[in-house]
Amino acid sequence: MTARNDHTQCPMESILGQIMGPWTPYILWLLDNEKTLRFGEIAARIPGISAKVLTDRLRKLEASNLIHRDYRPTVPPTVSYSLTARGAELHSVLQGLNEVAIRWDEEDRETQGAPDTETIAAG
Amino acid sequence: MTARNDHTQCPMESILGQIMGPWTPYILWLLDNEKTLRFGEIAARIPGISAKVLTDRLRKLEASNLIHRDYRPTVPPTVSYSLTARGAELHSVLQGLNEVAIRWDEEDRETQGAPDTETIAAG
DNA sequence: GCAAGTAGTTACCTAAAGGTAAGTATTGAG
DNA sequence: CTCAATACTTACCTTTAGGTAACTACTTGC
Numbered sequence: 627m628t629a630r631n632d633h634t635q636c637p638m639e640s641i642l643g644q645i646m647g648p649w650t651p652y653i654l655w656l657l658d659n660e661k662t663l664r665f666g667e668i669a670a671r672i673p674g675i676s677a678k679v680l681t682d683r684l685r686k687l688e689a690s691n692l693i694h695r696d697y698r699p700t701v702p703p704t705v706s707y708s709l710t711a712r713g714a715e716l717h718s719v720l721q722g723l724n725e726v727a728i729r730w731d732e733e734d735r736e737t738q739g740a741p742d743t744e745t746i747a748a749g
Numbered sequence: 750m751t752a753r754n755d756h757t758q759c760p761m762e763s764i765l766g767q768i769m770g771p772w773t774p775y776i777l778w779l780l781d782n783e784k785t786l787r788f789g790e791i792a793a794r795i796p797g798i799s800a801k802v803l804t805d806r807l808r809k810l811e812a813s814n815l816i817h818r819d820y821r822p823t824v825p826p827t828v829s830y831s832l833t834a835r836g837a838e839l840h841s842v843l844q845g846l847n848e849v850a851i852r853w854d855e856e857d858r859e860t861q862g863a864p865d866t867e868t869i870a871a872g
Numbered sequence: 873g874c875a876a877g878t879a880g881t882t883a884c885c886t887a888a889a890g891g892t893a894a895g896t897a898t899t900g901a902g
Numbered sequence: 903c904t905c906a907a908t909a910c911t912t913a914c915c916t917t918t919a920g921g922t923a924a925c926t927a928c929t930t931g932c
Contacts, residue, residue, distance in 0.1 A: 637850035642774055648920090651765055665879055676921060681880060701929045702878040715849055722842045727760035730835065771890090788909055799891060804910060824899050825908035 644690040645716070649675055650683050654713060655720045657693060662708045687713070767813040768839070772798055773806050777836060778843045780816060785831045810836070 645651055649672060656671055657663060663671075669680055684707060687693040692713035698704040709716075768774055772795060779794055780786060786794075792803055807830060810816040815836035821827040832839075 637854035638775060638778055638847055640854060641846065641850035646769065646771070646774070648769070651769070652761060655761055677880070678882090678922090679920065682920095697879090699928095700878090701927090702876090703880085703928085705879060712853065715852070719842055719845045719849060722845060723764065724761055726838055726842060727764035729838070731760035731763060800910070801892090801912090802890065805890095820909090822898090823908090824897090825906085826898085826910090828909060 644686075644692065647683060647686075649679065650687065651720070651723075653680075653683055653687065654692065654709070654716055655724065657707060657709045657713070658717055658720050662696075662706050665705050665707070668707065692716075767809075767815065770806060770809075772802065773810065774843070774846075776803075776806055776810065777815065777832070777839055778847065780830060780832045780836070781840055781843050785829050788828050788830070791830065815839075 645654065652672065653668060656668060660667075665680070665684075668684075669675060669677065672680070684693065684695070688695050691710055694708050694710050694713075696706040696708070698706075768777065775795065776791060779791060783790075788803070788807075791807075792798060792800065795803070807816065807818070811818050814833055817831050817833050819829040819831070821829075
């Protein structure tokens with residue numbers, strides 16, 4: 627209210643706008659785990675994504691200075707992606723989120739269905 | 750392929766599907782900070798959101814067992830929201846993300862503009 | 873001259889998400 | 903009888919996002 631507008635006073639909204647989106651945190655997590663991945667390798671690790679959307683996400687992450695794009699003009703061309711120093715700062719958040727995800731996944735497996743039979747996919 | 754489908758083998762995608770979305774992590778972070786908030790209070794803290802979208806986010810978070818809905822049939826009715834035990838498990842992730850957000854915000858302020866004058870809100 | 877291979881880009885179309893506004897329930901005040 | 907208040911819900915419409923498929927560039931191999 628006093629110096630900045632009310633919707634930018636909170637840095638959370640800014641970072642959310644950068645890393646949110648259907649596949650964005652997942653891409654960051656992949657790069658955090660595997661250090662360097664080529665375009666096709668990322669696409670292979672995300673079954674449902676299209677080249678158009680993946681390109682879009684990559685461009686936006688690059689524009690936010692979270693990933694680095696390494697283009698090698700070979701034939702055919704090779705493009706590798708990796709986290710920047712800023713992108714690497716998300717490491718603990720990404721890994722923390724993954725730990726919670728794994729925990730919940732185990733809990734839901736105990737509660738909702740037997741580990742050896744598939745009942746959730748029946749409906 | 751053997752027991753689970755290939756897109757659910759990674760718990761990250763599951764948790765992302767639950768907490769992702771335009772305002773979802775922000776709502777969780779508000780409730781993590783303020784413990785209990787009424788519908789109108791959440792709406793007031795998120796300037797750009799509409800009642801329809803806020804209701805949708807709240808319902809989905811409730812369905813994921815991340816928030817608790819407390820309906821008091823007073824006149825007019827009072828509805829309060831708070832994190833469930835599971836939702837509270839996101840505390841460190843949410844706060845860690847906020848710390849990174851604040852750090853980046855300060856860094857960007859040093860790089861892109863002077864700290865004492867407002868140049869970003871001029872346009 | 874055509875296919876293959878990588879990493880895209882572009883055009884076109886459809887599906888989903890979100891905005892706006894009005895309606896719902898309840899009861900006390902006027 | 904109507905207004906006001908809270909927390910929605912629903913209908914309708916627009917905007918946006920995403921899917922699909924074709925095209926680009928360049929060189930090797932046939």
